[in-house]
Amino acid sequence: MTHAVKHHPGIPLLEQYVEGTLEADVALAVAAHIDLCPHCQQLCQDLAVEQGTQLQLMEPMDTNTSEPDWQAMMDSIIAESPDTAELPKQHKGPVTVHWKDKTFQVPRALARLVEQQTKWTQLGSIANNKLPAGDKRHVSLLYIDKDTAIPQHTHLGIEITLVLSGAIVDEQGQYGVGDILINTPDDTHTPRTLPDQDCLCLSVLSAPLKFNKGFTRLLNPLQHFFY
Ligand SMILES: [Zn+2]
Known part of the structure; x- marks a missing residue:
């Protein structure tokens, strides 16, 4: 890779x-x-x-x-x-994340957080694993199945997305493994995965996403799902 x-x-x-x-x-x-x-x-x-x-x-x-x-x-x-502050001894070996029958290798920097992962919650072809974070931001692992779009949204704060596996495409371009997307309240986008490739990413949010389109009754759960 x-x-x-x-x-x-x-x-x-x-x-x-x-x-x-x-x-x-x-x-x-x-x-x-x-x-x-x-x-x-x-x-x-x-x-x-x-x-x-x-x-x-x-x-x-x-x-x-x-x-x-x-x-x-x-x-x-x-x-x-x-x-x-009290960093445990250096993590040895690959750090992996599991979702259903899939295994993803992720950077060492995430070792400590990945050890503390919570239960995945699933919403259609997207799954979210909220990680323990500081009080100001919400950090999660986000699994998005192939050929899936996250409904168009703007950002009430900063959204940082780091692609860990697969790729994300939005109106600005395509993002592969290691690519970091930083979106601010000025940005509106509709991220989606490739037709033949699922995606795992790390998401850091300072405020909830604001969904612009879709069924009103779905927007609230959607917001809670990501944040
Ligand atoms: Zn770089």
């Missing part, structure tokens, strides 16, 4: 991530993206160097010794976020 990641969190988010100032639940999505994205791994290393050694900004960094620093940086970032 060598999908080239095309949609990244963007420099401001990565900067906050490296600084350790990002909210824990957003940092989690960014960390999981970084696990899947060599491009952002390099960027974060560069940002860490930049932030750590402002005075030597013009000096080229020694990439040969960057590997241990990266891990140390990750550890310190994770340790700084209050929700994950």
